[in-house]
Amino acid sequence: MSEFGDAARNGLSPAQLEEVLHAVGAARYHNRHPFHNQMTSGALTKGQMQAWALNRYAYQSVIPRKDAAIIMRSEDPEFRAEWRKRIDDHDGDDGWNGGIARWLKLATGLGLDANVVKSEKLVLPATRFAVGAYLTYCTNRTLLEAVASSLTELFSPIIISERVPAMLAKYDYITKDILAYFDKRPALASRDSDFALAYVMKHANNPEKQQAAIDSLVFKCDVLWAMLDALAHAYGEKGNIPPGAFVPEPA
């Protein structure tokens, strides 16, 4: 159980619930992870940066599918139409002119081969499992829990604002052009998290549901954290790359 595991036991006011959700982010969002700190301090090797982009692609590519899982479960056309914007953003009009394509551009801008990245064959198993757990969560849990798990978007403008200037300043091979993915995200993340937060506030109307919403955000923070843990373990100083995973070229 997380330290937030009984935060709602006595019931929370809307303001208190929002406060707890923000506290979850402050404690457990992946901008607190050592790998993120290494990235922003300029300490990553190019191979580590490539491994990050390649693994994160597997997360990006499942986002529209978890959003479709959420749409599938809603009986409210208005909700579906709002949530559909997320799929629009990631897949674009034709599948390859949205967020996934922009992430691919980031990966290839770091020197990776597009087909290798798209195949996802060199992704760490732990990344696959974390991403798979997220898709399963959004498919099988309550709609409230699935929506609440998206609330990491509340914090993504923070990590982007930490990540982008540092990446540009600290790594000479990184240009503004290859980081185009991040230009679009803060505005979209704010739109999406405003909607999701309003949904959670409306539907988490008893202590049990409030706790479920909090737990869902904790779960999602765990997903993102586990992805960086896996990167750190596989591509850290010692190097523990599991069989079949991406092997950076020697520097």
Added chain:
Amino acid sequence: MSEFGDAARNGLSPAQLEEVLHAVGAARYHNRHPFHNQMTSGALTKGQMQAWALNRYAYQSVIPRKDAAIIMRSEDPEFRAEWRKRIDDHDGDDGWNGGIARWLKLATGLGLDANVVKSEKLVLPATRFAVGAYLTYCTNRTLLEAVASSLTELFSPIIISERVPAMLAKYDYITKDILAYFDKRPALASRDSDFALAYVMKHANNPEKQQAAIDSLVFKCDVLWAMLDALAHAYGEKGNIPPGAFVPEPA
């Protein structure tokens, strides 16, 4: 087992597979159902027409959800972007300016209350079960089977071309305006069924998968047929309206 239950046992050429799929439609699509014949011959009472529109709404309202189930299962952004157009069409930009809204207009144009229709509370249980089976099918079967089950769209321009002129000619309370839903459908159905048929042709590349595709279209025809069976039984001459279902006002 349907009469098509071993149609692919020896393997089919693409042309033969397409021929079988069309034969399924010719034999089992719901334009062959007696209720459809009653509708086009002018024999339905207004209460029966209302019951049809009210029950069919439950089908319309689940379409974007089954399409989201299909999107959720595809790892191909291009496929997802193409299939997403179906959700766009049904939900529209804001949930209430697409096909579902136009079907609601049809129902209210027939004198039904919008909130009663939207609540789906008066829908026949057999309709719910058929619609639920369709959603479950698209969620749990292979992607090929889910896509193939959509191929009833191949035949929908036919039923619409039979239905609309007859409805306008035979029922004085029906106007072109309230049938606006059907204006848009033939072009969209052609676009969608072209794409789905090409997908099936490409992916049903052995006898087992060809049979699965054929069976899926049979299944979907069964869904549509069962909905009209339920209407005929509940609202036919004898009248066997189950507890809790829509009761037309006396003529």
